[in-house]
Structure formats: C-alpha cells, structure tokens
Amino acid sequence: MTAAHRKLDNLTAIVDYNRLQIDGDVREVKSVQDLARRLEAFGWRVWEIDGHNWQEIVGALEEARRSKGRPGAIIAHTVKGKGVSFMEGKVDWHGTAPKGEEVERALAELGKAVRP
Amino acid sequence: MSAKLISTRAAYGRALVKLGRLRPEVVVLDADLSKSTRTIDFARExxxxxxxxxVAEQDMMGTAAGLAAAGKIPFASSFAIFATGRAWEQVRNSIAYPRLNVKIAATHAGITVGEDGASHQSVEDIALMRVIPHLVVIVPADAVETEQAVEAAAAHPGPVYLRLGRSEVPVLFDEGYRFQLGKAALLREGKDVAIVACGIMVAAALEAAKELAGEGIEARVLNMSTVKPLDREAVVAAARQTGAVVTAEEHSVIGGLGSAVAEVLGEECPVPLRMVGIRDQFGQSGTPAELLRAYGLTAEDVARAARQAVAAKKGRAAGC
Structure with a gap:
C-alpha cells in the first residue's frame, strides 16, 4: 500500500511463487487466490514469468525499470527444489537441510544441471 | 516546583521542530495519529x-528501519500500545537486531490516556521494549526533560524508545536541569528510604517525600528516566545507604522499572523493596486523576509504600 501510494516506480518485488509453504500447499493452508489480481488491486503493475528462465527474468526486470508511476511485481513461477530430483515440488524440504549422502546427491545433480 | 502544566507529548512536538531545524537528517513518521502525537508540528514545518x-505501524517500523539504513535519523510515532505492541516484532527484528538508528517516540503511555480506556492505554510498553537487546528506554518526567531527552536520543547512535504521555503534568525542572542518558538524577537526598521513580510518578515521589519528611522519614528521590541501560550504581548506592527501596511507575509492576530495580537489588543488594505500579490489571476509562487513584498511583500510595519499606527494615542487619 505504501509503495503504490507513494508511486515508487523504482521499486520492483520478485515473488518466488513455488506455491508451497512449510505446512503444505498454499492453496490448502490459506489460499492467496489470484495473486496477480490481488497485487494489481493494491496498485502494483504485475508480470508473470517462468522463474527458471533467466531471459524471462531479465526481460521482466527491464520492463519493470521502464515502467512509470507504479511499483512493479514479478511473479516468478518456480518449482521448489528445482534441479534436485528428490526435492522437486516436495514441501518436506521447505525447512529441512539435507544431510550426508543427500548433500552429495543433490550437489552432483545440480553440478550436472549447471555444466551439462 | 513550578505550577505550570505541559504534557510530555506537547514538549516532544516542540522539541522535534527544534531538532529538525538543526539536523536535516531528522525525518518523522506517524501512523495516522500526528495530531495526537504532535508530530504534526514537524509535518507543518x-x-x-x-x-x-x-494505520500501519508494522510498515512504519520497517520504513523507519530503511530510512535509518540510508543515513536518516527517523523518529517514528504512534500511541505506546500500537508502537510497541502491534509492531513489536518489526521493532525487534528490523530495528533493534541490526541496531538501526531509529527513535520510537510513543505518546499516550500509561493510564493517564484517560477516557479512551484500556484498548488505547499502555501499561506493558516498558516491559516490551526493555526486553529487546540494544534498545535504550527513556521515560521523561516532565516537559523540560522531554526536550532534552529528544536531543539525547538523536545524539545516541542506535535505537531508542521514548515514552511520553497525553495528559498535562507539572513542569518539575528549570532550564538548569541536565538530563544524562543512563544516569539517575538525584532530586532529593535522604537516608531512610530511596524512592526510584520515572515519568509522571517522579512528581508523586517528590510530593510523597515531603509528606514523609513531616513524619521524620527522610526519603531520597531518584528520577530514573533512563530505564535501560539502568543506572545500576545509583540503585545499589541507594540500597546500601538507605536500606529500603520503593519504585514508582505508571506501568505494570511486571517487567517495568520496578522489575528492573528488583533485578539489580536481587543480585547485588537485597533490601526491602516495595513497588508502586499497576498490579497485573488492564486500565479502564476514567479521568486521569480518577484512574491514578483507582490504581494506587498517587503520592499517598508512594508514601504508604515507603512507610512499609522502612518498617520492613526493622530486625534486619543493616546494609548488604
């Protein structure tokens, strides 16, 4: 409300929208309904992108920088634990650190993802 | 003592304007109460x-933290209950933890808010602020001390909580008075009992000391306007030299000045202690005078507590 009221167009928020929170799926815990429309109703300009695509991220940031008169929100749709097969989309990993062999496996998979 | 009456919030409003003229980095935030907290004086100039x-106290504290991080000296104001209660976690995590230079100046503290009643009064704010590391807690006794405390708060690098009142209270000090952050002010010397007071209870303590003098009890009166960091030396010296201590505050006896003094005495010099304050109750609607009587916060109540403390010394070995 403050950002929109003060027309802070040099402010950009990025929502890491993986749809999971520590007690479960956001839609089950307490739904935020249509997040983009909610943000728009509060006076923000909204972009929705694939949060795993860096070109889309850069593109949205550039558009947000050019946008005038309103703060900007980039809803980046993501998958929690992306790149680690046994973590992807699993709410259990919201607040749990991997141990021992799990660390090795996760790092190996991420290494492959970074350097195919 | 002058009979002049000025509320500490009015003194705050004036002091902010003076400070604003001297220091361009001072900025002020309010949460839809600027007419009541008197930050409107600053807003106009x-x-x-x-x-x-x-009406977004949590947002106000976060924004104040950001302004402080950008080199400003923000004063954030609201009623004490909302500044410290509603926004407690933002004060703790966004301001105090990173030790940001934010001054939380809250008015309408205590029960002398009056007719608005318990929802808008605050008898817990000293406890809520005192428990947070890095926070300095100041409770000025009158308008003169308030003006000096505002300057001292601005000069102190770090977070400060300034507790101010709505009702008009007597001006106790003349322009020669010097507020020192972290130091108790000795207002009256005495050997039989020490009354440690803050805020509006300092006037009651002085009046009680006069009454007690007529009965042959010499009461020392300390104005403990900095509740944190507490002037431990002054508290221990008072206990050693008088052998009995009374605390007086317009706040719950749980967690406030009385608790702070008890913590020191318990560790360093256990002597008979009586606390004048609100006994684990909510406030209610009434005139300030009615409420002070109803909750036992008059000069008479302080004098009675002092007599009890003096009586409790009998049969005990002197000193500690």
Missing part, C-alpha cells in the same frame, strides 16, 4: 521530511 504511513 518540514512536509518533505514527514511520512504519513496510515
């Missing part, structure tokens, strides 16, 4: 340095 945040 420096509209570009005043931020109306609406």
């Amino acid at each position: 420096f509209p570009e340095r005043f931020f109306e945040m609406g």
Whole structure:
C-alpha cells in the first residue's frame, strides 16, 4: 500500500511463487487466490514469468525499470527444489537441510544441471 | 516546583521542530495519529521530511528501519500500545537486531490516556521494549526533560524508545536541569528510604517525600528516566545507604522499572523493596486523576509504600 501510494516506480518485488509453504500447499493452508489480481488491486503493475528462465527474468526486470508511476511485481513461477530430483515440488524440504549422502546427491545433480 | 502544566507529548512536538531545524537528517513518521502525537508540528514545518504511513505501524517500523539504513535519523510515532505492541516484532527484528538508528517516540503511555480506556492505554510498553537487546528506554518526567531527552536520543547512535504521555503534568525542572542518558538524577537526598521513580510518578515521589519528611522519614528521590541501560550504581548506592527501596511507575509492576530495580537489588543488594505500579490489571476509562487513584498511583500510595519499606527494615542487619 505504501509503495503504490507513494508511486515508487523504482521499486520492483520478485515473488518466488513455488506455491508451497512449510505446512503444505498454499492453496490448502490459506489460499492467496489470484495473486496477480490481488497485487494489481493494491496498485502494483504485475508480470508473470517462468522463474527458471533467466531471459524471462531479465526481460521482466527491464520492463519493470521502464515502467512509470507504479511499483512493479514479478511473479516468478518456480518449482521448489528445482534441479534436485528428490526435492522437486516436495514441501518436506521447505525447512529441512539435507544431510550426508543427500548433500552429495543433490550437489552432483545440480553440478550436472549447471555444466551439462 | 513550578505550577505550570505541559504534557510530555506537547514538549516532544516542540522539541522535534527544534531538532529538525538543526539536523536535516531528522525525518518523522506517524501512523495516522500526528495530531495526537504532535508530530504534526514537524509535518507543518518540514512536509518533505514527514511520512504519513496510515494505520500501519508494522510498515512504519520497517520504513523507519530503511530510512535509518540510508543515513536518516527517523523518529517514528504512534500511541505506546500500537508502537510497541502491534509492531513489536518489526521493532525487534528490523530495528533493534541490526541496531538501526531509529527513535520510537510513543505518546499516550500509561493510564493517564484517560477516557479512551484500556484498548488505547499502555501499561506493558516498558516491559516490551526493555526486553529487546540494544534498545535504550527513556521515560521523561516532565516537559523540560522531554526536550532534552529528544536531543539525547538523536545524539545516541542506535535505537531508542521514548515514552511520553497525553495528559498535562507539572513542569518539575528549570532550564538548569541536565538530563544524562543512563544516569539517575538525584532530586532529593535522604537516608531512610530511596524512592526510584520515572515519568509522571517522579512528581508523586517528590510530593510523597515531603509528606514523609513531616513524619521524620527522610526519603531520597531518584528520577530514573533512563530505564535501560539502568543506572545500576545509583540503585545499589541507594540500597546500601538507605536500606529500603520503593519504585514508582505508571506501568505494570511486571517487567517495568520496578522489575528492573528488583533485578539489580536481587543480585547485588537485597533490601526491602516495595513497588508502586499497576498490579497485573488492564486500565479502564476514567479521568486521569480518577484512574491514578483507582490504581494506587498517587503520592499517598508512594508514601504508604515507603512507610512499609522502612518498617520492613526493622530486625534486619543493616546494609548488604
């Protein structure tokens, strides 16, 4: 409300929208309904992108920088634990650190993802 | 003592304007109460340095933290219950933890808010602020001390909580008075009992000391306007030299000045202690005078506590 009221167009928020929170799926815990429309109703300009695509991220940031008169929100749709097969989309990993062999496996998979 | 009556919030409003003229980095935030907290005086003179945040105290504290991180000296004001209660976690995590230079100046503290009743009164704010590391807690006794405390708060690098009142209270000090952050002010010397007071209870303590003198009890009166960091030396010296201590505050006896003094005495010099304050109750609607009587916060109540403390010394070995 403050950002929109003060027309802070040099402010950009990025929502890491993986749809999971520590007690479960956001839609089950307490739904935020249509997040983009909610943000728009509060006076923000909204972009929705694939949060795993860096070109889309850069593109949205550039558009947000050019946008005038309103703060900007980039809803980046993501998958929690992306790149680690046994973590992807699993709410259990919201607040749990991997141990021992799990660390090795996760790092190996991420290494492959970074350097195919 | 002058008979002049000025509320500490009015003194705060004036002091902010003076400070604003001297220090361009001072900015002020309020949460839709600027007419009541008197930050409106600053807003009128420096509209570009005043931020109306609406009824959004948590947002106000976060924004104040950001302004401090950018080199400003923000004063964030609301009623004590909302500044310390509603926004407690933002004060703790966004301001105190990173030790940001934010001054939380809250008015309408205590029960002398009056007719608005318990929901808008605050008898817990000293406890809520005192428990947070890095926070300095100041409770000025009158308008003169308030003006000096505002300057001292601005000069102190770090977060400060300033507790101010709504009702008009007597001006106790003349311009020669010097507020020192972290130091108790000795207002009256005495050997039989020490009354340690803050805020509006300092006037009651002085009146009680006069009454006690007529009965042959010499009461020392300390104005403990800095509740944190507490002047431990002054508390221990008072206990050693008088052998009995009374605390007086317009706040719950749980967690406030009385607790702070008890913590020191318990560790360093256990002597008979009586606390004048609100006994684990909510406030209610009434005139300030009615409420002070109903909750036992008059000079008479302080004098009675002092007599009890003196009586409790009998049969005990002197000193500690």
